Amino acid sequence: MVKLTFFGGVNEVGGNKVLVEDRKTRVFFDFGQSFNFGAEYFTGWLSPRAINGLGDHFEFGLLPKVRGLYAKEQLAFTDFPYVEPEVNAVFLSHAHFDHVAHICFVDPLIPVYLGVGTKLFLESMEETSSFCDYGEHEYQTFRTGNIIRVDDIMVEPVHVDHSIPAAYGFIIHTSEGTVVYTGDLRLHGPRKDLTEEFMEKAKECKPDALICEGTRMTLKENRRNYSESQVERLSSRIVSSTGKIVFTTRYSRDMDRFRTFYNVAVNNERRIVVSPKTAYLLGKLNEDEHLDLPDPLKDEHILVYFKRKKSGTYDDADYHVWERQFMDKMVTCKFVHKNQSRLIMDLDFYQFAELIDIKPPRGSHFIHSMSEPFSEEDIEDEVLHNWLDHFGMQFHQLHASGHMNKKQLEEFVEHIKPKHVFPIHTENQRLFKEKCKNVQTVEYGKQYIL
Numbered sequence: 001m002v003k004l005t006f007f008g009g010v011n012e013v014g015g016n017k018v019l020v021e022d023r024k025t026r027v028f029f030d031f032g033q034s035f036n037f038g039a040e041y042f043t044g045w046l047s048p049r050a051i052n053g054l055g056d057h058f059e060f061g062l063l064p065k066v067r068g069l070y071a072k073e074q075l076a077f078t079d080f081p082y083v084e085p086e087v088n089a090v091f092l093s094h095a096h097f098d099h100v101a102h103i104c105f106v107d108p109l110i111p112v113y114l115g116v117g118t119k120l121f122l123e124s125m126e127e128t129s130s131f132c133d134y135g136e137h138e139y140q141t142f143r144t145g146n147i148i149r150v151d152d153i154m155v156e157p158v159h160v161d162h163s164i165p166a167a168y169g170f171i172i173h174t175s176e177g178t179v180v181y182t183g184d185l186r187l188h189g190p191r192k193d194l195t196e197e198f199m200e201k202a203k204e205c206k207p208d209a210l211i212c213e214g215t216r217m218t219l220k221e222n223r224r225n226y227s228e229s230q231v232e233r234l235s236s237r238i239v240s241s242t243g244k245i246v247f248t249t250r251y252s253r254d255m256d257r258f259r260t261f262y263n264v265a266v267n268n269e270r271r272i273v274v275s276p277k278t279a280y281l282l283g284k285l286n287e288d289e290h291l292d293l294p295d296p297l298k299d300e301h302i303l304v305y306f307k308r309k310k311s312g313t314y315d316d317a318d319y320h321v322w323e324r325q326f327m328d329k330m331v332t333c334k335f336v337h338k339n340q341s342r343l344i345m346d347l348d349f350y351q352f353a354e355l356i357d358i359k360p361p362r363g364s365h366f367i368h369s370m371s372e373p374f375s376e377e378d379i380e381d382e383v384l385h386n387w388l389d390h391f392g393m394q395f396h397q398l399h400a401s402g403h404m405n406k407k408q409l410e411e412f413v414e415h416i417k418p419k420h421v422f423p424i425h426t427e428n429q430r431l432f433k434e435k436c437k438n439v440q441t442v443e444y445g446k447q448y449i450l
């Protein structure tokens, strides 16, 4: 008997935790954290205590009590007994938080399968962020074309296009039929060919179940969405029409967007200024020859911005060891101030205080290349605009989503023709049911038999 159980991503965007069981074989696909995880009980500095392992999470039912899944030390202060692993493997579709974050609780004895590039992302995050720790795991990397046998289940990872490189969907062959899991994907990105390939493979295997993401399954989209090439064209138009500095802010792991702004800089005879964190990530991703990203140490178009720290004199000792390798590429606020007309600068919202030192002239540009805020009362958005107004900067909203829109989702499902569709990673299962055939709406923790 083959069973599917959903412990996350149910009526919410993100936090996917999908359990596939075939007789005695039990495999999780993704083990992420919801974006509003625990928001009813925790806020700001009131957060679950790491020292209590899963204790604080179990108190409020924030993680499922699954036997043989969690690390011994995570269960030490709970009444849920530790047993040897009864879950055979965890597969990760891509390195976004809402798909990977909770692997920190998983027993190190359970192997974690992930794409070659995904592993580089996780390593980079652990190495450059003091609060990021995914725990000890036996990682096994895969690429498209590999077939991984986990006892009774065979898993075929197939690359897809999403707003992070090294994203995969999975074709899962069980004793009772085939299950396809999309992970997150889009059809309007620079590598839509990857998603198309996944779509064809999924169709060919005539799946019994399609576990499908539905981020943009909404009646009406109020937010503007462009394709990646439109973002590039419109950004280039802004840059070519000004002699002033252009700041950009984007999701830190969206390397397509990095490449977009890199191209815009090169095509407009400018250089791109990035943070040491971005430089480190680029260096790391250079280890994967499939990703084709510039090497920050060698590429003359890339400069690395160092903030003042500790001594305030840009002394080597002020910086983390991992940052120091980029000191030859270092630029400071003074350099940026002096060379504004020849630069595009990646500037995260949380680094806005640097603007005080950079002193951009009025009429400089700011491209917000992320999702628009969900609500009109978004406090960070208000603060962001206060800063831009203070410096007299011009605001531009240019973003390409990482997900298929409603029409594409409908066509995607129609093309694959699965016997059953299980919508996850969506707030609108009901609309899924209206728009697509054979939809089985999903309840948290309920078992569905294939």
Ligand SMILES: [Zn+2]
Pocket (backbone or CB within 6 Å): 013, 014, 015, 096, 098, 099, 184, 425
């Ligand atoms: Zn996601």
